[in-house]
Amino acid sequence: MNVQNNDTPLIEVKSVSFAYGAKNTGRALNRVSFFVSRGERIAVLGHNGSGKSTLVRILGGLVSPSEGTCLVNGTDIQEMDFKELRRTIGMVFQDPENQIVAAMVEDDAAFAPENQGLPSREIQARVDSALLRVNMTHKQDSSVAALSGGEKQRLALAGVLAAKVECLILDEATAMLDPKGRLDIEQALRELHAAGMTIIQVTHQIGAENFDDIHRVIVLSHGSIKWQGTTWEFWDKAEELGFELPDEFRFRKYCENKGLSFPDDFVNVKAVLDEAANDESHSPAKFKVDDLSFRYTDKSYALRNIDAEFLSGEWLSIIGRTGSGKSTLVQHLNALYKIQEGQILFDGEALPQKGEEVHTLRQRVGLVFQHPEDQLFSPTVREELAFAPKNAGFRKQELDEAIIYGLECAGLPREFLDRSPIALSGGERRLVAIASVLSARPECVVLDEPLAGLDASYQRKILGMLGRLRDEGKTIITVTHDLDMALNYSDRILILRNAAKIREGRPHEVLEELMNVLDPEAWPDVLRISAEIRKANHDFPLVYNYQELIACISQT
Amino acid sequence: MYFTNVNLGQYIPTGSFIHRLDPRAKLFSLLLIISAIFPSKGVIALGFWTALLVLAVHVSKISWRIVLRASRPVMFLVIFTLVFNMIAASWGGNLGRGIRTSFFMASRLLVLMMFAVLLPLTTAPLELADGLDALLSPLARVGFPAHESAMMIGMALRFIPLLMQETDKIMRAQLSRGARLDQGNIFQRVKAFFPVLIPLFIIIFRRADDIAVAMEARGYEGGEGRTRRKPLVWKMTDSLVLVMCAVISGVSFIL
Known part of the structure; x- marks a missing residue:
C-alpha cells in the first residue's frame, strides 16, 4: 500500500495526451488535467469524437497515455500492480452484452473475485452482496440470455462491485437502455455513492434523473477540456457549451426566475390549450391493416386483432413496451412475417406474401432496423448505397441517381461515396445505413428506434430528414420508446x-x-410536470411541449 | 424467426441427481457411454442403451420435448446417415437388409447423440468449462492451452444465443434491402450470404475486442491464480456413477 492521506486525490490526471497510430494526425486527447477526490461524483461530458472513450481507457489503465501521467492514489497507473489497480478502479461500458462473460448470473458476478484468487466462501459473499446492491438478488439463478437489457447492465455493474472497487467509471453505461433500465441503474448509483463510492460518469448528456446527484462537470471537446465547474454553474452554461438541458430543469429555472413555486402556485391557473389545426387528413391510406393476428409457435399472441391505417405523407409513431408486438407488426409490412390471420392492404391491394412480388414490395417499403450501422458490409459507401436499388433492378443511370438520392436524403456530402463505412464515426454510419435503405426510393420507410444511442446533433439531423421525407409524401413509421420524438x-x-x-x-x-x-419514468419531463399540476388543478391541460407548457402558465 | 430455433447448449436447471454430479464424472461417463455404443452391433444392445437413455432423461427431470428440440441440430446428421446407408446397402441388391441396417445405424447414432445432448442440458456452462479445464489440465504440461480452450468453450456457450439473434436480425435487414438469400444455385446463394456474413464477422470481432477489454478491466490475467466460486468437488456418488457406467458399458459389449 502506498502512503495515503485524505489530501491525495483518488485520481489525478496530469497533462495527459494520446494519439492513435504513429502519424500525429490530430490527437484524441491533448494535455488533459483534472483530479477526482474520494467520494466525489463527477460527469465527463462530451459529444461523439470528443476523446471521452480514450480518456476512459486511460483512467482504467487499459491504454497508456502518449504523454503525461495518470496517478491513482498517488501512484502512476503504469507502475501500479495489476491486481491492486483492478481492486481500485471498476469500469462499466456501454453494451452490457460485451461485459458479461458467463452464461449464468451468479457465475458472471463471480468473475472478478475469482480473478483476484479469493477463497470460495468470500467469492460467494461478494456475489451475494453485489447482486443485492443492484437489486438483482431475485435473478441470481437466472440465465443471462433471459435478462432484459437493463438487468444485464445491472449485472455488469454487480460484476464490478464484486471486485470491491473504490471508484466506478461508467462509459455511456445507460445509453443503450430504455427509460426504466436507465432509472434502475441511476437508483443503484445513487445508493452506491451515498455509501461512499467515487463515481465518474462519462456521457454525452446529463439526464434529469441524475442532474442533482452529480457534483462536478468536466466538458471535453476535441480532446481538450473546454470547461469545468460545478453542476450548478454548468446549468447556466449548458446551452453555450452545446448541451441541451432536460426540460425539467428548464422549467425549474423558469419558475426560479419568475419566483413561482412548483406545484403550489399552479393550483389556480386556468389554461386553455390552443387547439392545433385539426384538419382531418385527406391523404389516402398507404397501408390498411385489418384484423391482423399473429401467433408464435408456442401459440402465444404477438399481435391480436390489430386494425390500423398508415397514410401517405404522414409520420406515425408506434409506441409500446418491449414485447408489445411493435416489431412484429412492422415486419409484416414488407412480408418478413407472413400474414397468419387478417389482411393488410397496400395501396388498396392485398400485400404480396411470396415470389417476385415480395421483392418489389421490399423496394417500396424500406425497413431500417435498430442499430442499422451493424448491417453495413461494403468496402465503400457507394457500394453500400447501391445494394438495395441494385436488388430492386435499378441499373446504370437510374442506379447512379438512386445512390445520389439516398446520399442527399441523409444530408451527406458526395465525398462520402468513396469512403469506407467502417472508418466512419457512429453517427455517420447510422446516416449511411439509413441512406442505404432510402436509395431504393421506398414509398414507405419504417425505422426502429432511429435515434437510439446518438448524440443531440445527429438526432436533429435524423429528425430533420424524416420530416423532409414525410413532406415529400412518403409514409414514415417510427417504432420507439422515445416519447419526446413521438409526441413532438x-x-x-x-x-x-x-x-x-x-x-x-x-x-x-x-x-x-x-x-x-x-x-x-418514460414520460417526457413536460408531460410529467403538467400531469403533476393537473393532479391539484383539474383545469390544467396535459401538454408535452415545453413552449406549450409555458404558454399555458403565462395565460394567467 | 429465421435463425433462432436452434437450441445449442442451453442449460436447463432442474436440480436433479444428474445436475448435481461433478462435471468431470459426467464427461468421463459420456466418453465411456459413447465408446460403448459405437461398436455395439445387436438390436438387444441398442434396446438396452435406449432403455438407459429413457432412464437418464427421466432422472434428469428434463422433458422429452426439450431433449428432442435440443437434438434437432444433430437430426440432420442422423437423417443423412439413414439415407446414405440405405442407398449404399441396397446397392448390393438386398433392399430389406439395407433398410434394416440403415435404420439400425441411424438409431444408434441418435441414441448416442441424445446422451451427448443431455450433457449441456444438465450442466451449467461454467461447470462444463471447469470440468473440461480439469480434464485437459494434464495436457497443459506438454504445452496444450487447456485453460484457454475451456474458457473459450464457456464463452462460446454464453454467446451462441446472442449470435443467433444477431444473425437473425442481419438476415432480416438484408432481406428488407432486397437480398435474395433463398434463390438461385448454390454459388449464387453463397455469394448472396456475404451481406450477412461480413457484418456478422465485424460484429464478432468488435465484440471480441470489447469483451477482452472488459475482462481485463475485471482483472482477468489467464488461469493462473484464479480461484472458483464453486470449486469442483468429487463426491462418493461421482465415483459410484462412474463405476456404474464402466460396468454397464462392459456389460453392453457382451450383449
Missing part, C-alpha cells in the same frame, strides 16, 4: 400493449392512454 415530431401515434392496439390518434388525443401504458 410524428403526426399520429399508435399505442400497443400486450399484442393488442390500445389507441390510435393525434399526439394530444392519446396522452392519457400513453400515461396508462408506460411507466412514469
Whole structure:
C-alpha cells in the first residue's frame, strides 16, 4: 500500500495526451488535467469524437497515455500492480452484452473475485452482496440470455462491485437502455455513492434523473477540456457549451426566475390549450391493416386483432413496451412475417406474401432496423448505397441517381461515396445505413428506434430528414420508446400493449392512454410536470411541449 | 424467426441427481457411454442403451420435448446417415437388409447423440468449462492451452444465443434491402450470404475486442491464480456413477 492521506486525490490526471497510430494526425486527447477526490461524483461530458472513450481507457489503465501521467492514489497507473489497480478502479461500458462473460448470473458476478484468487466462501459473499446492491438478488439463478437489457447492465455493474472497487467509471453505461433500465441503474448509483463510492460518469448528456446527484462537470471537446465547474454553474452554461438541458430543469429555472413555486402556485391557473389545426387528413391510406393476428409457435399472441391505417405523407409513431408486438407488426409490412390471420392492404391491394412480388414490395417499403450501422458490409459507401436499388433492378443511370438520392436524403456530402463505412464515426454510419435503405426510393420507410444511442446533433439531423421525407409524401413509421420524438415530431401515434392496439390518434388525443401504458419514468419531463399540476388543478391541460407548457402558465 | 430455433447448449436447471454430479464424472461417463455404443452391433444392445437413455432423461427431470428440440441440430446428421446407408446397402441388391441396417445405424447414432445432448442440458456452462479445464489440465504440461480452450468453450456457450439473434436480425435487414438469400444455385446463394456474413464477422470481432477489454478491466490475467466460486468437488456418488457406467458399458459389449 502506498502512503495515503485524505489530501491525495483518488485520481489525478496530469497533462495527459494520446494519439492513435504513429502519424500525429490530430490527437484524441491533448494535455488533459483534472483530479477526482474520494467520494466525489463527477460527469465527463462530451459529444461523439470528443476523446471521452480514450480518456476512459486511460483512467482504467487499459491504454497508456502518449504523454503525461495518470496517478491513482498517488501512484502512476503504469507502475501500479495489476491486481491492486483492478481492486481500485471498476469500469462499466456501454453494451452490457460485451461485459458479461458467463452464461449464468451468479457465475458472471463471480468473475472478478475469482480473478483476484479469493477463497470460495468470500467469492460467494461478494456475489451475494453485489447482486443485492443492484437489486438483482431475485435473478441470481437466472440465465443471462433471459435478462432484459437493463438487468444485464445491472449485472455488469454487480460484476464490478464484486471486485470491491473504490471508484466506478461508467462509459455511456445507460445509453443503450430504455427509460426504466436507465432509472434502475441511476437508483443503484445513487445508493452506491451515498455509501461512499467515487463515481465518474462519462456521457454525452446529463439526464434529469441524475442532474442533482452529480457534483462536478468536466466538458471535453476535441480532446481538450473546454470547461469545468460545478453542476450548478454548468446549468447556466449548458446551452453555450452545446448541451441541451432536460426540460425539467428548464422549467425549474423558469419558475426560479419568475419566483413561482412548483406545484403550489399552479393550483389556480386556468389554461386553455390552443387547439392545433385539426384538419382531418385527406391523404389516402398507404397501408390498411385489418384484423391482423399473429401467433408464435408456442401459440402465444404477438399481435391480436390489430386494425390500423398508415397514410401517405404522414409520420406515425408506434409506441409500446418491449414485447408489445411493435416489431412484429412492422415486419409484416414488407412480408418478413407472413400474414397468419387478417389482411393488410397496400395501396388498396392485398400485400404480396411470396415470389417476385415480395421483392418489389421490399423496394417500396424500406425497413431500417435498430442499430442499422451493424448491417453495413461494403468496402465503400457507394457500394453500400447501391445494394438495395441494385436488388430492386435499378441499373446504370437510374442506379447512379438512386445512390445520389439516398446520399442527399441523409444530408451527406458526395465525398462520402468513396469512403469506407467502417472508418466512419457512429453517427455517420447510422446516416449511411439509413441512406442505404432510402436509395431504393421506398414509398414507405419504417425505422426502429432511429435515434437510439446518438448524440443531440445527429438526432436533429435524423429528425430533420424524416420530416423532409414525410413532406415529400412518403409514409414514415417510427417504432420507439422515445416519447419526446413521438409526441413532438410524428403526426399520429399508435399505442400497443400486450399484442393488442390500445389507441390510435393525434399526439394530444392519446396522452392519457400513453400515461396508462408506460411507466412514469418514460414520460417526457413536460408531460410529467403538467400531469403533476393537473393532479391539484383539474383545469390544467396535459401538454408535452415545453413552449406549450409555458404558454399555458403565462395565460394567467 | 429465421435463425433462432436452434437450441445449442442451453442449460436447463432442474436440480436433479444428474445436475448435481461433478462435471468431470459426467464427461468421463459420456466418453465411456459413447465408446460403448459405437461398436455395439445387436438390436438387444441398442434396446438396452435406449432403455438407459429413457432412464437418464427421466432422472434428469428434463422433458422429452426439450431433449428432442435440443437434438434437432444433430437430426440432420442422423437423417443423412439413414439415407446414405440405405442407398449404399441396397446397392448390393438386398433392399430389406439395407433398410434394416440403415435404420439400425441411424438409431444408434441418435441414441448416442441424445446422451451427448443431455450433457449441456444438465450442466451449467461454467461447470462444463471447469470440468473440461480439469480434464485437459494434464495436457497443459506438454504445452496444450487447456485453460484457454475451456474458457473459450464457456464463452462460446454464453454467446451462441446472442449470435443467433444477431444473425437473425442481419438476415432480416438484408432481406428488407432486397437480398435474395433463398434463390438461385448454390454459388449464387453463397455469394448472396456475404451481406450477412461480413457484418456478422465485424460484429464478432468488435465484440471480441470489447469483451477482452472488459475482462481485463475485471482483472482477468489467464488461469493462473484464479480461484472458483464453486470449486469442483468429487463426491462418493461421482465415483459410484462412474463405476456404474464402466460396468454397464462392459456389460453392453457382451450383449
